[in-house]
Amino acid sequence: MLFAPPDVPTTEIFARLGEMLKDPYDLEVIGRTVGLALAVTIICVVLGFPIAYWLARSPSRWSGVFLAVAIFPLMLSNVVRTFGWLVILGSKGALGQLLVQLGIVDVAPQLLYTKLAIVLGLTQLFLPLAIISCYSAVAQVDPGLDDASRGLGASRIRTMWNVVIPLTMPGIVVAATLVFAGSVTAYTTPYLLGGSSQRMLSTQLFNYASTTLDWASASATALIMTVLVFLISGLSSLIGRKGATS
Amino acid sequence: MKRPITAALAVIGYVIMIVPIIFVVATAFTAGNVLRFPPDGISLRWFDEALGYEPFVEAAISSLELAVLATGLALLIGVPVTLAIHRGKLPGKGLVEGLFLSPLIVPELVVGLALFQQLMIGMDLDNFSTLLVGHTALMLPYAVRVTGASLALADPALEEAARGLGASPLRAFFNVTLPVLRPGIFSAALLSVVTSFNNVPLSLLLQGRDFRTLPVTMLDYVQQSYDPMVAAASTLILAATVVIAVVAERTVGFAKIFGGINQ
Structure with missing residues (x-):
């Protein structure tokens, strides 16, 4: 319990943890964190895999440029990347005004500080990670296998489903693990796009630690976050091992 | 495009990754006082302000x-x-x-x-x-x-x-x-x-x-x-x-x- 303050006994943290797991508000924060992280993980894999497949298999010269464009955001500050969504989703933002001008709605809807905002922000953050993990997996699969499957009469979709995806599964599992763990622990995005109305574990932890100075609660929240991350990495290495032996 | 689904997903993915960054740059050059899109005129004043903000x-x-x-x-x-x-x-x-x-x-x-x-x-x-x-x-x-x-x-x-x-x-x-x-x-x-x-x-x-x-x-x-x-x-x-x-x-x-x- 390294993150526990020296003067708060461990028993108090576990007592606080027990309370949290019964408190409806805290449960909502935990549920929201896991739910949003799951949603972002699914979206990142569903969008990232086809992009990675296309980048790895396209003979076009442009694919190198598109790969660089996909990787570059990884080097860019999360604050900068997330700030863009404030401009798009804010009360005077581009998306709301576009919807009004198109006559779809009369008044610009509340887009910021919603779950949608957090999901968009986290997807932007972690999609490059998903693309890279899938890309290296796809690049290791012999393109001849795709051709063989197609040559034997399988449709494109069937080839994808029965040949490419099973062979690239380890890469997909790595992608999903990185995105899920990243989403559970991300701070900047839920802070800027979720605010206090859509608290996640990270923003809740910071609130306990710096606003209310409630160290027992902060430590209990930290414990929940750590357990979640360890659970997902344990699960993923378990799947990885199973995949390797079967 | 031979693969319409792949193409559509790729476009959505790239839009989510890149468009917010473009909006950041576009609003940085505004002459107005608020974060609004489209920006009110073009100027470099906010760069001046940022570089002068201690x-x-x-x-x-x-x-x-x-x-x-x-x-x-x-x-x-x-x-x-x-x-x-x-x-x-x-x-x-x-x-x-x-x-x-x-x-x-x-x-x-x-x-x-x-x-x-x-x-x-x-x-x-x-x-x-x-x-x-x-x-x-x-x-x-x-x-x-x-x-x-x-x-x-x-x-x-x-x-x-x-x-x-x-x-x-x-x-x-x-x-x-x-x-x-x-x-x-x-x-x-x-x-x-x-x-x-x-x-x-x-x-x-x-x-x-x-x-x-x-x-x-x-x-x-x-x-x-x-x-x-x-x-x-x-x-x-x-x-x-x-x-x-x-x-x-x-x-x-x-x-x-x-x-x-x-x-």
């Missing part, structure tokens, strides 16, 4: 100091460790490798909380030293992995040949091994400086009155006022990142830098 400038210098020092320390520790892992017959090699691979998936906010409790409260260290410890630990895996990736490609026979021709172990290291490692070390350093400079979760709880990092200062500013100055500061960061990315691409190649991390 908290940002001070924090930028602090962040750079921290990033460079932490990277230097991480390399000083990381390169010998990488050598030991790859060349030596280290007992518990798997354990060491596992240890250095792990921090990428550790919740940084929790690490920040732990460092705050143990080093700042428990051992009475100041903000800067605590941040330096945290950032160095966070940067170590980059140094170990990226250097390891380039070392794995190098032929150990070269080193043995140098030794066989009478070079001392030290000389063999500096004249043969180090040149082989240089691109890896360079890319590790670049990536590590950038990552440290941008870090929020680890640094968040370790801020002090006399030492604040730039990303956290910007976050605080956004929460208080809603003007385009942060857009201008962000655009400057973006420009600097593009320059670094181009240098990295020219010298070692993107795919290698990041491929080394995820495999």
Whole structure:
């Protein structure tokens, strides 16, 4: 319990943890964190895999440029990347005004500080990670296998489903693990796009630690976050091992 | 397009990744006082304001100091460790490798909380030293992995040949091994400086009155006022990142830098 303050006994943290797991508000924060992280993980894999497949298999010269464009955001500050969504989703933002001008709605809807905002922000953050993990997996699969499957009469979709995806599964599992763990622990995005109305574990932890100075609660929240991350990495290495032996 | 579904998903993915960045740049050049799109006229005034805003400038210098020092320390520790892992017959090699691979998936906010409790409260260290410890630990895996990736490609026979021709172990290291490692070390350093400079979760709880990092200062500013100055500061960061990315691409190649991390 390294993150526990020296003067708060461990028993108090576990007592606080027990309370949290019964408190409806805290449960909502935990549920929201896991739910949003799951949603972002699914979206990142569903969008990232086809992009990675296309980048790895396209003979076009442009694919190198598109790969660089996909990787570059990884080097860019999360604050900068997330700030863009404030401009798009804010009360005077581009998306709301576009919807009004198109006559779809009369008044610009509340887009910021919603779950949608957090999901968009986290997807932007972690999609490059998903693309890279899938890309290296796809690049290791012999393109001849795709051709063989197609040559034997399988449709494109069937080839994808029965040949490419099973062979690239380890890469997909790595992608999903990185995105899920990243989403559970991300701070900047839920802070800027979720605010206090859509608290996640990270923003809740910071609130306990710096606003209310409630160290027992902060430590209990930290414990929940750590357990979640360890659970997902344990699960993923378990799947990885199973995949390797079967 | 032969694959309509793939194409549609790819377009959505790229829009989500890139469009917000374009909006940041577009609003940075506004002449108006609010974050609005489309912007009211074009001017450079917000760049002026951002570069003249003392908290940002001070924090930028602090962040750079921290990033460079932490990277230097991480390399000083990381390169010998990488050598030991790859060349030596280290007992518990798997354990060491596992240890250095792990921090990428550790919740940084929790690490920040732990460092705050143990080093700042428990051992009475100041903000800067605590941040330096945290950032160095966070940067170590980059140094170990990226250097390891380039070392794995190098032929150990070269080193043995140098030794066989009478070079001392030290000389063999500096004249043969180090040149082989240089691109890896360079890319590790670049990536590590950038990552440290941008870090929020680890640094968040370790801020002090006399030492604040730039990303956290910007976050605080956004929460208080809603003007385009942060857009201008962000655009400057973006420009600097593009320059670094181009240098990295020219010298070692993107795919290698990041491929080394995820495999």
